[in-house]
Amino acid sequence: MATGRTHRPATRSRGIPEATVARLPLYLRALTALSERSVPTVSSEELAAAAGVNSAKLRKDFSYLGSYGTRGVGYDVEYLVYQISRELGLTQDWPVVIVGIGNLGAALANYGGFASRGFRVAALIDADPAMTGRQVAGIAVQHSDGLEKIISDNGVSIGVITTPPGVAQQVCDRLVAAGVTSILNFAPTVLSVPDGVDVRKVDLSIELQILAFHEQRKAGEEAAAGTDGGAPAVAARGESASADKGPDGDVPAVMPA
């Protein structure tokens, strides 16, 4: 696996922390909303509130991009929209393919948030011949036989996998072999990819499980409180009852790896 090789000489002129990168889209969305309301400038405090983070964090994040604010005033909304877009690479066009057109694939194809950023759904691909030719979100579904050609004809470097888990790895392999170097995986499987290929995963049930964990803590917390009969207290072995967890509104997206 990862082989610890390359020990980056720590050259860090332009090294934006992962945690910051993961928040840039958040700021961008908030800024876009302000822009649509023709708000000209915004303070770190206001923008932070709109993005759901705290202002010190936001200022620190922006400091990695450069000094784009004006002391005593705030940030110019349009300028910041542009800078963040550029930093994220959204000023260019990213053709994307979605493989596996079930409900989830269709949901993604219809999702407005893609087109409004730099993403363009170049193709929808499915292995089921019955799906081929069907229109989803105004795009004709193509059969997976042509996957390689579709990738190279469209210069696709980002692929989205929304197939059943059983075929996700082989779809992934084909995507990578065809030239895709970034994959967003919705299938509940661990994908293995060669060095140089990025994978991010979104796992629907993991998020729920994390919520359940915290929910359970809450339930245990009100120890003596006789709540409704809806929640059966599971009394396993010697339980701890003390649970403490900073409730916390701003948990970033899915999970930085």
Place this chain on the structure above:
Amino acid sequence: MATGRTHRPATRSRGIPEATVARLPLYLRALTALSERSVPTVSSEELAAAAGVNSAKLRKDFSYLGSYGTRGVGYDVEYLVYQISRELGLTQDWPVVIVGIGNLGAALANYGGFASRGFRVAALIDADPAMTGRQVAGIAVQHSDGLEKIISDNGVSIGVITTPPGVAQQVCDRLVAAGVTSILNFAPTVLSVPDGVDVRKVDLSIELQILAFHEQRKAGEEAAAGTDGGAPAVAARGESASADKGPDGDVPAVMPA
């Protein structure tokens, strides 16, 4: 708004780090697969590979749960499945409602990963009268007028929001008022909730944007043929605006695999 508690006791007891909690579902999935293949025990090295993490991390994670392994041997698969399930609160039944039955809501309703864990879709709710009564994943969609009654009748404490962003906050408010204390939000909006309510969000376009960021770096990388000479003033100061990307070193893969 961190308000809430000052700081946790922090000492020993039962404070499992968030990062660890977020990985437990991953381990659980890998273990479940092993269990289905009737594998009796597994070493940290093997399990880590299956879950896509490194073994030191996995052992550290497990050490927060207790000492469930056997030195020189590994972990008992069934026992660990049980322990993790219990820790995550999956040994109890979690009725869940999904609000907003578009493609995404339907995808979630059909998602097998829920039922197989402790989650049960108690109701599908939509504001569109045309959806009411329609069957999705074998469950009849109910109108949102009855939301409060559905929540309390079923003792629901976890809600999933898959509505358009414009109505997400009001749906959220109603869920919370009706007693929901954990929310999984798929709408691209920042939800505000009272203290004590957990919100996690899954944002499809954010993930793509993060990929685009790294993808852009890769593309610019070949330009950096010249060795990055002496590190410029560490301060990252100066060198403001302009200059499209002065890409440098590599960005490690998001997920070593």
Place this chain on the structure above:
DNA sequence: CCCTGTGAATAGTTTCACAGCA
């Protein structure tokens, strides 16, 4: 003054490396 930008302090996470038990 107000608000940004940022060093310094703190908190949280990962990795190392090895003691110790089956």
Place this chain on the structure above:
DNA sequence: TGCTGTGAAACTATTCACAGGG
């Protein structure tokens, strides 16, 4: 001997608090 469990070190991220420009 082989593998877990865990302190300690290294690294990353967040928060504080204030210097300093507008």
